Amino acid sequence: MDLTSLFERARAAGRELLQLPVGRVDEILRAVADEALAQSEYILSENARDLERMSPDNPMYDRLKLTSARLEGIAADTRHVADLPSPLGRVLKHTVLPNGLDLKRVSVPFGVIGVIYEARPNVSFDVFSLCLKAGSACVLKGGSDADFSNRAIVKVIHGVLERFGVNPDIVVLLPAEREATAALLQARGYVDLLIPRGSSALIQYVRENARIPVIETGAGVCHAYFDVDGDVRKGAAIVNNAKTRRVSVCNALDSVLVHASRLSDLPQLCAPLQESRVRIYADSRALTALQGHYPADLLEAATEKHFGTEFMDYKMAVKTVDSLDEALAHIARFGSGHSECIITENAGAAEKFLQLADAACVYANAPTSFTDGAQFGLGAEIGISTQKLHARGPMALEEITTYKWFVQGDGQVRPK
Structure with missing residues (x-):
C-alpha cells in the first residue's frame, strides 16, 4: 500500500498552516463544534x-x-480549545550574549503529527482540534472497529475546512487496514511525531517498529492505596468512582x-462496587x-496474573500490604507509570507517596479518574x-509543540 502521496499532502498542508491567523483557527474550531452537533444524526x-x-460485552x-x-x-471541549491561548510564538527563554x-x-x-488509535472515534x-490550534497537520490511523465513525467525523471536519478556504489535507485519515499502520510507522521525512493510543500491545508494536519519534500513551495500570490513616468514607467514594x-x-x-x-474496613471500602x-x-x-x-459470586482468590493487569472491565484486584513502603514497592513493580493515588489523613504519608510513586499523575485523596x-x-x-x-501526563497544546532558537545579530562573527 503506497500512501506516500497522502503523507506528502499532509506535509504541504502543514506548511500552509504556519500562515493561518490565530483568530481564524479559533473560528474554524468553533465552526467544527457547531457542525458536529448539526451533523449529530449522521x-x-x-x-x-x-x-x-x-458485542456489547466487549470492554x-x-x-x-x-x-x-x-x-x-x-x-464543548473543541470550543474550550478555541478559547485557550495559542501555544505558538511563546518566548520560552530570552538572553543576550556578551557579544550582542x-x-x-x-x-x-x-509540523505533522501522526496518531494511531483503536476504537475511540x-x-x-x-x-x-489540538493539532490545528498547535499549528500542525495530523495523520490519523484509526482502527477498523471505528472506521465508519472516523470517516463520518473527518468528512464533517473537511466540510468546515473547505468552507473556510483551508486545505483539508491538514487532517488525513488513512485506510483502516494494517498495511496503513506499517506505512505510517515508516513515514520518515513526512511525519515528525507519532503518538499511539490504545492497548499495551499496540503501543509496544509501535515503539518497536517505528522509524520516527514516538511518545507512548495510554496503557494504565492504576492503583489506590488505602493507608493506615485513611478515611473509609472518602476511600469508598474514591475507589468506586475510579473503578x-x-x-x-x-x-x-x-x-x-x-x-x-x-x-476490617475493607468490606465498607468495597461496598459501593456491588x-x-x-x-x-x-x-x-x-x-x-x-x-x-461481598457477593460470593463476585469474589475470587487472586493470582499473580491479576496484579499488573489493565482490566478495562468491571474487575479489580485487591492486595494487602503491611506498610506504605510495601505499597510503593508493589506499585513500582506492577504499575505502568500512568496514575496512582493514596487515601490518607496523614499529611506526611501523602507527601511521601506523591514524591515516591513513579507515575505521570499522583493523587492524594482523589480518584485517578x-x-x-x-x-x-x-x-x-x-x-x-x-x-x-518531552511530555508526561495529559498531552494538550503546550505538549504538542516544540521550539527553535531565534538568533538576531548585527554582523558578529565567531572568532577563530
Missing part, C-alpha cells in the same frame, strides 16, 4: 454501523460508542492496596476480610504520556 448513524459489528464497546451527550461534550547576539527560544509547531475530533465511572478508559482503577491494619457488579480478585488476607460481606486533559483545564487531550521524555 455521525451517530455511522457510529451505530460500527457498534453493530461489536471496547463503551469506548466505541458515541451518544448525543458525548457529542455535546466533544463540542540576541537569543530567543520560541515555541513552534511540530472521539479521538478524531480531539486530535484535529466504575468508565471501566474502559486508561485512568480506570485496576487495583486497591489496603494496609493490613485496616482490613451495585456495578465489580468482580474482585483478592489475596488471601483480603479474601478472608471480604467473605460474607481525574487524569484527563479537559479535567486539568487543558481542553481536549491527545493522550496521556506515560514516559518521561
Whole structure:
C-alpha cells in the first residue's frame, strides 16, 4: 500500500498552516463544534454501523460508542480549545550574549503529527482540534472497529475546512487496514511525531517498529492505596468512582492496596462496587476480610496474573500490604507509570507517596479518574504520556509543540 502521496499532502498542508491567523483557527474550531452537533444524526448513524459489528460485552464497546451527550461534550471541549491561548510564538527563554547576539527560544509547531488509535472515534475530533490550534497537520490511523465513525467525523471536519478556504489535507485519515499502520510507522521525512493510543500491545508494536519519534500513551495500570490513616468514607467514594465511572478508559482503577491494619474496613471500602457488579480478585488476607460481606459470586482468590493487569472491565484486584513502603514497592513493580493515588489523613504519608510513586499523575485523596486533559483545564487531550521524555501526563497544546532558537545579530562573527 503506497500512501506516500497522502503523507506528502499532509506535509504541504502543514506548511500552509504556519500562515493561518490565530483568530481564524479559533473560528474554524468553533465552526467544527457547531457542525458536529448539526451533523449529530449522521455521525451517530455511522457510529451505530460500527457498534453493530461489536458485542456489547466487549470492554471496547463503551469506548466505541458515541451518544448525543458525548457529542455535546466533544463540542464543548473543541470550543474550550478555541478559547485557550495559542501555544505558538511563546518566548520560552530570552538572553543576550556578551557579544550582542540576541537569543530567543520560541515555541513552534511540530509540523505533522501522526496518531494511531483503536476504537475511540472521539479521538478524531480531539486530535484535529489540538493539532490545528498547535499549528500542525495530523495523520490519523484509526482502527477498523471505528472506521465508519472516523470517516463520518473527518468528512464533517473537511466540510468546515473547505468552507473556510483551508486545505483539508491538514487532517488525513488513512485506510483502516494494517498495511496503513506499517506505512505510517515508516513515514520518515513526512511525519515528525507519532503518538499511539490504545492497548499495551499496540503501543509496544509501535515503539518497536517505528522509524520516527514516538511518545507512548495510554496503557494504565492504576492503583489506590488505602493507608493506615485513611478515611473509609472518602476511600469508598474514591475507589468506586475510579473503578466504575468508565471501566474502559486508561485512568480506570485496576487495583486497591489496603494496609493490613485496616482490613476490617475493607468490606465498607468495597461496598459501593456491588451495585456495578465489580468482580474482585483478592489475596488471601483480603479474601478472608471480604467473605460474607461481598457477593460470593463476585469474589475470587487472586493470582499473580491479576496484579499488573489493565482490566478495562468491571474487575479489580485487591492486595494487602503491611506498610506504605510495601505499597510503593508493589506499585513500582506492577504499575505502568500512568496514575496512582493514596487515601490518607496523614499529611506526611501523602507527601511521601506523591514524591515516591513513579507515575505521570499522583493523587492524594482523589480518584485517578481525574487524569484527563479537559479535567486539568487543558481542553481536549491527545493522550496521556506515560514516559518521561518531552511530555508526561495529559498531552494538550503546550505538549504538542516544540521550539527553535531565534538568533538576531548585527554582523558578529565567531572568532577563530
